[in-house]
Amino acid sequence: MxxxxxxxxxxxxxxxxxxxxxxxxxxxxxxxxxxxxxxxxxxxxxxxxxxxxxxxxxxxxxxxxxxxxxxxxxxxxxxxxxxxxxxxxxxxxxxxVANDVLDVPLHGRIAAGLPIEALEGQSSLSVPAALLGPGEHYALEVAGDSMVEAGILDGDYALIRKAETARDGDIVVALVDENEATLKYLRHEGQMIRLDPANRAYDPQRYRPGQVRIQGKLAGLLRRYQ
Missing domain, CATH: 1.10.10.10 (Winged helix-like DNA-binding domain superfamily/Winged helix DNA-binding domain)
Structure with a gap:
């Protein structure tokens, strides 16, 4: 219907x-x-x-x-x-479909290293419509280098599809203790949730399930070249 x-x-x-x-x-x-x-x-x-x-x-x-x-x-x-x-x-x-662009909300910077506060902004980012699949999306500017081995660099714009659940191995936006967000691989380790970086210089982060809330899954990246 x-x-x-x-x-x-x-x-x-x-x-x-x-x-x-x-x-x-x-x-x-x-x-x-x-x-x-x-x-x-x-x-x-x-x-x-x-x-x-x-x-x-x-x-x-x-x-x-x-x-x-x-x-x-x-x-x-x-x-x-x-x-x-x-x-x-x-x-x-x-x-x-014509090469249209869509304006998606740009919600500040997200850490690809240690968690930083997730900022809620009023600005937007123009994104080619062909990059976005089904669902509602928003963008975050990446800060840090802990996801470089996954091809996610400092200054990139992560395109995030809103989601409250994810599977092991997904790259997610994880809100920790309701005030800090980070971009990491999601893993379950026994009774704990492990957030894995993609940089051998960084250690995994482990939290109790009640400390972590999934806010979205990585759908794509935009990169600006100077």
Whole structure:
């Protein structure tokens, strides 16, 4: 069951493809649905993907594929003539998503060394939409070098998908004692939670489960070159 906005977006994309063969941009989708930001479009696309109406193509960073349409949309489409009692099947539509950017909240700096206070800021970071998968995201600027062996460097921007749970081996944002956050590998060690660095110069950190709260999982990185 789709929400009204999800249904309207799917129909808008389908109609535009039928008219021009070209997908609307995130900006056009935003205006058509009267949304306040392109982040809202991204959330709707993520929801449609999760419900099996569209699919992101892994080998084409800016492409989505329409897998199916709501019954009401299909029934409204004009019937095609059959030949020899064989009804042609309409090929699945591939839509090329424009190289749009989304503004995600930028919540200060996070330690990739010892934990530091997680800052809540009002600024944002522009991120190519193709880098973000399903879900709600935010960004943190990395401070420190304890994750260098995982390719995460001081000054990078970590793109975090909001989550409250994670599996062993995931790189997570862990809030320690409700006031300090760190970016580490998550491990369970007996009755303890171990936060592992990716730098042999640093030791693992061990905490009781009640001391650690997962706030998200690493979804990607942005790096600026001077």
């Amino acid at each position: 789709l929400t009204r906005k999800q249904h309207d977006l799917l129909c808008f994309i389908n109609d535009r493809l039928g008219e021009t063969g070209v997908s609307p941009s995130f900006e056009e989708m935003k205006e058509a649905l009267d949304l306040k930001s392109k982040s809202g479009v991204h959330r709707l696309i993520s929801a449609l993907e999760e419900r099996g109406f569209i699919k992101r193509l892994a080998n084409r960073a800016r492409a989505l594929e329409i897998l199916r349409l709501p019954d009401a949309v299909k029934s409204a489409a004009p019937a095609k003539a059959a030949k020899d009692n064989v009804v042609p099947v309409e090929p699945r539509k591939v839509i090329e």
